[in-house]
Amino acid sequence: MSDLPLSGQPPQRDDARPVPFRGGGFKPVRVRYLGAAVIVALILLVEWGTRTGVISNLTLPRPSDVLGTFHDLWVTGMLWEHLIPSVTRLAVGSALGVSTGIAVGVMIGLFSLARAGLVPLVAAIFPIPKIALLPLFVIWFGIDEGSKYALIALGTFTPTVVSTYGAVDNVDRTLIRMGQSFGLGWWSIVRKIVLPGALPGILSGLRIGLSIGIILLVAAEMLGARHGIGAYILEAGSLYDLERLFAGVVILSALGVLTSGVIGWAERRLLSWRI
Amino acid sequence: MDLHLDRISHRYGRVEVLSDISLTIPQGRIVCIVGPSGCGKSTLLRMIGGLERPDQGAVLQQGEVPGDCLNPLTFVFQDFALLPWRTVAGNVALVLEDHALPRAQRERIVADVLARTKLTDFRDALPKQLSGGMKQRVAIARALAVNPAVMLMDEPLSALDAQTRELLMDDLVALWTRAPFTAVYVTHNLAEAVRLGHRIVVLSRRPGRIREVVSIDTPLAERRAGDPALEAHQARLWQLMRDEAEAADMELSHV
Amino acid sequence: MSTFSRRGAIGLLGGAAALPMLGRPALANTKLNIGALNFTSHAASFIAFERGYFAEEGFDVEFKFFQAAQPMAVAIASGDADYAVTAISGGLISLAEKGAVKVIGGSLSEEKGVDGQKILASDAAYQAGLTSAAMLDGKKFGITQAGSSFHYMGAKIAAAEGATMEFVPLQKVGSVIGALKTGQIDAWTIVPHIAKPLAAGPEVHIIGDVADYLPDYQVTTIFTSASNASGERAKTEAVLRALSKGADDFNAALIDKTTSEAEMEEMVKLIHKYVNADQPYDKARGSIVNGAMRLNAGAALNTTSVKDQLDWFIAEGLVKDSITMEMLVDPSFVQTM
Ligand SMILES: Nc1ncnc2c1ncn2[C@@H]1O[C@H](COP(=O)(O)OP(=O)(O)OP(=O)(O)O)[C@@H](O)[C@H]1O
Numbered sequence: 001m002s003d004l005p006l007s008g009q010p011p012q013r014d015d016a017r018p019v020p021f022r023g024g025g026f027k028p029v030r031v032r033y034l035g036a037a038v039i040v041a042l043i044l045l046v047e048w049g050t051r052t053g054v055i056s057n058l059t060l061p062r063p064s065d066v067l068g069t070f071h072d073l074w075v076t077g078m079l080w081e082h083l084i085p086s087v088t089r090l091a092v093g094s095a096l097g098v099s100t101g102i103a104v105g106v107m108i109g110l111f112s113l114a115r116a117g118l119v120p121l122v123a124a125i126f127p128i129p130k131i132a133l134l135p136l137f138v139i140w141f142g143i144d145e146g147s148k149y150a151l152i153a154l155g156t157f158t159p160t161v162v163s164t165y166g167a168v169d170n171v172d173r174t175l176i177r178m179g180q181s182f183g184l185g186w187w188s189i190v191r192k193i194v195l196p197g198a199l200p201g202i203l204s205g206l207r208i209g210l211s212i213g214i215i216l217l218v219a220a221e222m223l224g225a226r227h228g229i230g231a232y233i234l235e236a237g238s239l240y241d242l243e244r245l246f247a248g249v250v251i252l253s254a255l256g257v258l259t260s261g262v263i264g265w266a267e268r269r270l271l272s273w274r275i
Numbered sequence: 276m277d278l279h280l281d282r283i284s285h286r287y288g289r290v291e292v293l294s295d296i297s298l299t300i301p302q303g304r305i306v307c308i309v310g311p312s313g314c315g316k317s318t319l320l321r322m323i324g325g326l327e328r329p330d331q332g333a334v335l336q337q338g339e340v341p342g343d344c345l346n347p348l349t350f351v352f353q354d355f356a357l358l359p360w361r362t363v364a365g366n367v368a369l370v371l372e373d374h375a376l377p378r379a380q381r382e383r384i385v386a387d388v389l390a391r392t393k394l395t396d397f398r399d400a401l402p403k404q405l406s407g408g409m410k411q412r413v414a415i416a417r418a419l420a421v422n423p424a425v426m427l428m429d430e431p432l433s434a435l436d437a438q439t440r441e442l443l444m445d446d447l448v449a450l451w452t453r454a455p456f457t458a459v460y461v462t463h464n465l466a467e468a469v470r471l472g473h474r475i476v477v478l479s480r481r482p483g484r485i486r487e488v489v490s491i492d493t494p495l496a497e498r499r500a501g502d503p504a505l506e507a508h509q510a511r512l513w514q515l516m517r518d519e520a521e522a523a524d525m526e527l528s529h530v
Numbered sequence: 531m532s533t534f535s536r537r538g539a540i541g542l543l544g545g546a547a548a549l550p551m552l553g554r555p556a557l558a559n560t561k562l563n564i565g566a567l568n569f570t571s572h573a574a575s576f577i578a579f580e581r582g583y584f585a586e587e588g589f590d591v592e593f594k595f596f597q598a599a600q601p602m603a604v605a606i607a608s609g610d611a612d613y614a615v616t617a618i619s620g621g622l623i624s625l626a627e628k629g630a631v632k633v634i635g636g637s638l639s640e641e642k643g644v645d646g647q648k649i650l651a652s653d654a655a656y657q658a659g660l661t662s663a664a665m666l667d668g669k670k671f672g673i674t675q676a677g678s679s680f681h682y683m684g685a686k687i688a689a690a691e692g693a694t695m696e697f698v699p700l701q702k703v704g705s706v707i708g709a710l711k712t713g714q715i716d717a718w719t720i721v722p723h724i725a726k727p728l729a730a731g732p733e734v735h736i737i738g739d740v741a742d743y744l745p746d747y748q749v750t751t752i753f754t755s756a757s758n759a760s761g762e763r764a765k766t767e768a769v770l771r772a773l774s775k776g777a778d779d780f781n782a783a784l785i786d787k788t789t790s791e792a793e794m795e796e797m798v799k800l801i802h803k804y805v806n807a808d809q810p811y812d813k814a815r816g817s818i819v820n821g822a823m824r825l826n827a828g829a830a831l832n833t834t835s836v837k838d839q840l841d842w843f844i845a846e847g848l849v850k851d852s853i854t855m856e857m858l859v860d861p862s863f864v865q866t867m
């Protein structure tokens with residue numbers, strides 16, 4: 001090859017061919033609207049199947065009937081009757097769970113004593129199916145809102161603790177050394193270096209925590225709730241009313257998408273400093 | 276304020292890292308420390324800065340700390356250690372916030388050090404928007420903001436490319452010429468050492484002992500790349516370093 | 531839904547009992563899944579199995595056990611169970627409306643003179659004055675789920691007393707018992723074999739009888755899939771025959787008490803295999819004997835009561851108002867009242 005010119009015209013030899021390209025794939029490309037299209041296609045398929053009878057009315061409800069159920073919920077105002085208690089339970093319960101979770105997680109991250117004392121406890125609580133504790137919670141906190149708040153709070157607490165102390169552990173130590181070397185006070189270091197540094201981890205823990213909160217909403221409304229999306233779904237299930245069942249499930253999904261969107265928005269706002 | 280290192284020795288577990296180091300860092304001078312990798316330079320610097328305690332010996336301060344000095348012993352880190360969520364001005368302000376200063380004075384200090392490091396136009400930029408050289412200038416600005424008695428710099432330029440390093444060295448020389456500061460400057464780069472150091476301390480391989488202390492009398496502002504006197508110093512330092520590095524290398528390969 | 535087979539141990543007994551068969555079974559070795567709860571009210575199925583009445587008809591029966599009535603209806607619709615006995619619930623009616631299940635006979639019913647389902651009050655509510663069903667206004671009444679038989683009973687009692695109650699859904703009988711014992715709810719109704727042992731403790735009191743409000747209440751019915759009802763006539767009749775024999779044995783031993791003491795004891799032992807099996811026999815015996823309610827002879831069905839229940843479900847908006855008795859009940863198999 002040394003006799004080829006280093007620059008200028010491409011070589012005049014006739015066996016010259018392009019280097020084969022091997023670098024494709026493995027790179028997610030953003031494809032817009034495909035997700036929505038898949039969902040719409042699936043809904044249309046079910047609509048067609050239930051209309052023609054290919055799908056029996058025992059198997060799936062007709063999507064247009066589910067839509068009708070939504071309409072009824074809206075017109076009668078029952079949507080809010082169910083949505084407001086559920087959202088309140090989710091908000092109060094997860095606010096309790098998340099705030100104590102962050103506080104305990106930061107303590108574990110900062111104090112060896114708290115770490116030694118609490119990590120095994122958290123590890124022991126984490127895998128307990130919280131639903132199993134519901135009857136106990138009813139006795140402790142009463143059958144009304146107390147037990148529902150407690151269930152959701154406990155469900156969101158554990159993932160928040162674990163992700164918070166993980167995030168605190170992962171805060172860049174050189175930043176903390178820097179703070180100490182400039183003589184910053186302990187509280188300043190926690191407030192200005194540890195907490196902001198742990199925020200990305202805390203927020204992604206929040207995503208998991210809130211999803212678990214929504215899952216537990218149905219469980220929380222098993223005992224003694226007459227209103228709420230979870231109670232609505234349970235009632236529809238026991239009455240074998242598939243339209244209402246699906247309407248309720250769709251509302252839960254929407255709630256999930258919404259909280260995920262809110263966290264995504266918070267991440268964009270609060271973590272814009274990330275590369 | 277002068278600093279005296281008095282017979283400092285230190286070990287990590289069974290590994291002896293520093294052995295019997297005695298050294299004076301006079302006010303207004305830059306003392307460079309060079310030595311093979313792993314000989315304990317960073318450890319020594321952390322001890323000077325009070326982030327670590329030596330097993331034996333002590334680091335002593337002598338003389339008055341200037342009245343307006345907010346943090347006598349101030350580090351400049353190799354990896355900058357900037358808070359990514361704060362702007363340039365915010366990073367500088369961070370180290371002033373714990374001191375009871377009037378707001379106006381705080382702002383004046385920030386504006387002043389940013390001007391001295393030529394960062395005024397970038398005061399609202401986030402670290403992710405800055406080049407490596409600019410990040411290190413922010414870190415230097417932050418160190419200057421507390422008006423340190425001694426600056427402790429651990430390979431401050433080694434994360435930067437050669438051109439940026441040259442420019443920053445010029446900046447440091449300019450800063451020192453305007454207002455001479457005291458500094459301990461750890462580096463691997465002998466060109467940096469002969470360019471910035473009034474004294475150059477050569478440490479032996481681990482356990483680090485003082486092999487030799489070289490003094491260079493040429494004023495900082497007059498030192499130029501290619502100056503034969505500096506070249507001679509650099510060659511001599513290289514000879515010393517080379518022996519140690521080779522020996523260290525042999526040792527490692529026998530482990 | 532808990533599904534477990536007792537054929538391992540008990541099937542041998544059943545098989546042995548079935549050996550001296552008279553006549554030839556019309557349906558040799560047909561596999562049959564029967565849905566049941568571990569309640570005395572399901573005794574007819576257990577007796578028919580244990581005493582070989584199913585085997586005589588040529589059935590190889592396996593029980594599928596459930597925690598609540600409503601999932602049984604779903605199991606029939608999905609084909610996981612072939613026949614089942616349970617209370618009429620909103621779920622059952624909805625599935626009948628979808629053409630999946632049919633009520634074909636009666637099982638447990640309230641009867642004046644026979645101790646039936648009880649109205650219970652928690653101790654806290656009792657001490658605060660809830661000593662009879664007339665005081666139920668403004669109280670919290672426990673139910674498993676909206677549209678369950680508990681919901682129906684509570685609503686009927688409330689209507690009769692002019693009371694307005696809050697119905698608290700708790701999903702499972704166990705949870706309702708827990709809530710009643712701890713005073714989280716004020717009142718509940720339940721079959722006597724559960725009510726009486728509960729009231730024996732200090733936490734719960736009996737304050738009335740359901741029969742006073744719903745005299746001929748058809749508590750549970752026998753039902754199957756719509757295809758079994760219309761297409762498998764011989765098989766369905768055979769199942770009803772076996773269940774009727776079981777019911778006759780039960781009524782003779784525990785309601786009409788026309789059998790000898792020893793035979794009654796044997797009957798209780800048989801039922802104890804399925805009901806309160808976790809308790810020692812001596813303890814379980816009392817509640818089985820005291821809790822017995824009449825099972826309809828010949829699986830006769832009280833359609834008047836069923837109609838009343840259906841009307842209530844429609845009126846409450848729990849099921850579609852388009853559903854009719856014809857969709858729910860196939861009256862061609864048994865005598866109706
Ligand atoms: N916290 C620590 N615990 C145990 N050993 C340590 C610790 N810090 C440093 N060492 C060891 O002490 C020795 C000296 O480390 P130090 O970082 O001071 O060397 P250095 O001269 O700065 O090296 P380099 O030129 O590579 O930066 C090394 O062998 C290192 O592994």
Ligand SMILES: [Mg+2]
Binds near residue numbers: 429
């Ligand atoms: Mg180092």
